[in-house]
Every structure is written in C-alpha cells, then in structure tokens.
Amino acid sequence: VTTEAAALTDRHGVVHALPAPDAEAQVRADDRAHVFHSWSAQALIDPVPVAAGEGSTFWDYQGNAYLDFSSQLVNLNLGHQQPDLVAAIQQQAGRLATIQPSIANDVRGELARLIAEVAPEGMEKVFFTNGGADANEYAVRMARTFTGRRKVLSMYRSYHGSTATAISLTGDPRRWANDSVDNGTVRFFGPYLYRSAFHSETLEQESQRALEHLEQTIQLEGPSTIAAIIIETVVGTNGVLVPPPGYLQGVRELCDRYGIVYIADEVMVGFGRLGEWFGIDAFDAKPDLITFAKGVNSGYVPLGGVVIADRIAAAFDTVSFAGGLTYSGHPLACAAGVATFEVFRRDGILERVRDLGSRIVEPTLRGWVDKHPSVGEVRGQGLFWAVELVRSKETREPLVPFNAAGADAAPMGAFAAAAKKGGVWPFVHFNRTHVAPPLVITEDELVRGLAALDAALDVADEYT
Ligand code: PLP
Secondary structure: OOEOOOOEEOOOOOOOEOOOOOOHHHHHHHHHHHOOOOOHHHOOOOOEEEEEEEEOOEEEOOOOOEEOOOOHHHHOOOOEEEEHHHHHHHHHHHHHHOOOOOOHHHHHHHHHHHHHHOOOOOOOOOEEOHHHHHHHHHHHHHHHHHOOOEEEEOOOOOOOOOHHHHHOOOOOHHHHHOOOOOOOEEOOOOOOHHOOOOOOOOOOHHHHHHHHHHHHHHHHHHHHHEEEEEEEEOOOOOEEEEOOOOOOHHHHHHHHHOOOOOEEOOOOOOOOOOOOOHHHHHHHOOOOEEEEHHHHHOOOOOOOOEEEHHHHHHHHOOOOOOOOOOOOOHHHHHHHHHHHHHHHHHHOOHHHHHHHHHHHHHHHHHHHHHHOOEEEEEEEEOEEEEEEEEEEOOOOOEOOOOOHHHHHHHHHHHHHHHHHHHHEOOOOEEEEEEEOOOEEEEEOHHHHHHHHHHHHHHHHOOOO
C-alpha cells in the first residue's frame, strides 16, 4: 500500500482519493461538538480522525499510517475494505437492502446454515442479533425460559457487553457504575494462574481448584436457582486468559450434573481469532449456547447471534419464544457474513492464524519476558495474545493499578504513545497490551508491528 498526499493505492492497485488534510479540522469540530462517545469523560478525550483504511492499516488525515494491532475492537478479522465483503454488501443493497425477520430470506438462511455447519454437532439453529451484548441477552433469556430458573453465574474477570443484562453479567469494573441493574448475576473466580485466586502453582492445580470453587458456588447458591453459567472461551478484554487443560470440560460436567445451561461467549474469539471457527473447538468442550458477533462479518454491518443446541431449540417448537429485534439477521450483515465464509475458505485464514501465531507471535512474545523487566507474563493462542506489564517481576505488582485512570495510568499511556509513534495502534487495557491484528496481516507487517511494540516496551521498562 502506498500513500501520496491525496491518494492511497491499495494492494489491488485501486487508487482511492483521501480527504484533504484541511478537512480534519471540520471532522474534529463536529466530533467534539456533537458526538457523545462510549466509556469516556467527554471533555477529556481527543479522538484521532481517521481518513481511510486498507487491510491491516489505517491512516489519519496527516497521512500517518497505523498498523492496527487491535483490529479496531477485535472485530476487524478480515481487515479494512476487504473487497469481497464490500462487493457482497453492495450487491445485496442493490437487490434487497432490508427485510424484516419473520420473513424467510436467502442470505439469512444461507449464513445460518454455514454457521451450523462449523458449529459443534447438534447445534443446528441460529438466532440473529445486532451485536454481542444482545446475543448474550438472548442467550440468557433462552436459558431462563428453558430451565425456569433465574440466576446466572459469570466470572469476575469478564466482559459480556453493555446492555442491561450484559453489563450485569460483566464482572470487570465497567459494571460498577451500572450495578443498580439487578439481573440475578452471581460472580465467581475463573482460572488465572499468574494471579491465582487459589494460590495454585501449576495449571493442573488451577484448573482443579477453580472447578471446586465453581461447584461450591453452585451448591451454596442453590443449583435449582441457576439457569446458566456464561464463560468467555478465552477471556478477552480481561487479559486473554486461556483456560487450563480440563477446565471447560469440567464446566460442562458441572452443568450436566446440576441441569445448568452452559453459554460460551465467543463474541471476541469466534470466527478465527484462535485459528478455529469457534474457540471451543480448541478446548474440546461442548456448550449449549454459543454467542458470536464481531468476526462473523468483521463488523462491516452490525451482526451477532446465538447458536442453539437442538434440545434447547426444540423446547420452542410448540411454545413461542418471547423475543425479537427489528434488524435480526439483516440482509446486508448476512451477505457480508456469507462472503466471510468464502474468504476464510479460499484464503486458508484459519491455517494462517495458527501458523503466524505459533511461528511468529508466540516465540517473539516469549522472548520479551527475558528481555524486558516490565513484561511479567505473555499468554495467548492464534492471533490473540496479551503482554502483562508489571513494576516488578518478583512481586508481580501491575505496572498500573487495577482500573487505573489519570496520572495512575501514565506508564501505559507512555507505552501506547511510543507504540503509535512507531506506527502501531495498540490495544491497551489496564496493565496489558494485547496483540490482536487482523487475521489477514502479512508476515512483514506482523514482524514490523511486533518490532515497534518491542521498542515501545523500552519505555515501559523505565517505570519498573
Ligand atoms: N462479549 C465479549 C466477550 C466481548 O468482547 C464483547 C465486546 O467487546 C461483547 C460481548 C459485547 O459485544 P458488543 O459490543 O457487540 O455488544
């Protein structure tokens, strides 16, 4: 990809006009005056105006290029302006731009079939939503109706979305200001060996003790009151916590023992992030409901959904399911989803995620643990990794305090600024930076981006 001042030539040789740099002032002015932003103190932010994107790169109005190591919000699995997705949306818009969900529609049905084909056996039906939070809302509603029970168990270190039920399922501090919403959530500790709640020393201990703790929680809450347990297959924004061997199978067994519905939240890891269609395929456990969003169509048009085990879907064969959304299974979103399947298969996306992850990302990141005093632990799988930064490797004190803001967050701010200066857009959360680039990132881009993060870690080292 090359940029001249006013144009960008993409990898397909197509020239795109870039907005003039002086247009930036208007974008900033409109944004600051009229756009109310998510998760922000409105007067304290200064969002970068982005002029264009292509593949794994996006540009600001000054022509600065950023390699996107966060895939936006870990949704842009096929990168910016993927031509097959863009064409599929354009064609669908020309044919039938929208149709309401109680009418049968070709792309909606085709996408549901494609998803069922790659889902675990015995999960034939898909309920479509507009994104991840509402996918979790609906999964919980199905579980409650199916079991006739109300409580849902979720992990402290978790994020499940920001609508009423989803923010209540969320364990991390994003729920604090929203805690007036009582949705019958009970939280438990998941496995996290580096900061074990169970004082474990090995992965085996951590897995076993976390399961004992979960079973006690179930027993003390009353199994007959618990509708579902919801777990991110690999915990995402709370630290890329890969479940230890046996943990998710153990969850499955507990759900079977106590008649609880197992919901796997795959909003972030579904559709390729771990080198599998569904993350659960890497862990050999079978949920009852799988929620998805982001990667299903790279977020080109909002889409999410719930894949439903046949025995749960069958419960609604003659009893009406009480729920729906105007844009459920929107044709533009589904057309982009069908094209996503074609691109994944044609371009061997799952294989390249496994290859790039194990051959390049893993060894590079593991090397940082010895090289950088600030790197406490690295962990991940596929193209989904976290680098956890500490003040001291001995005490494991986080480089910034938990949920740091303002002056407390300065070390991570300095790290992020250095990464951006080096041409990488990092995903920074608390004391971690995640490595989650588009799955189409080239080997050269990946190596270049990792080198820029490596250099930015020198800045973090100064705070140890
Ligand atoms: N679940 C997980 C694991 C997520 O990472 C997210 C978003 O980051 C959500 C749910 C919420 O998805 P959405 O923002 O599409 O509502």
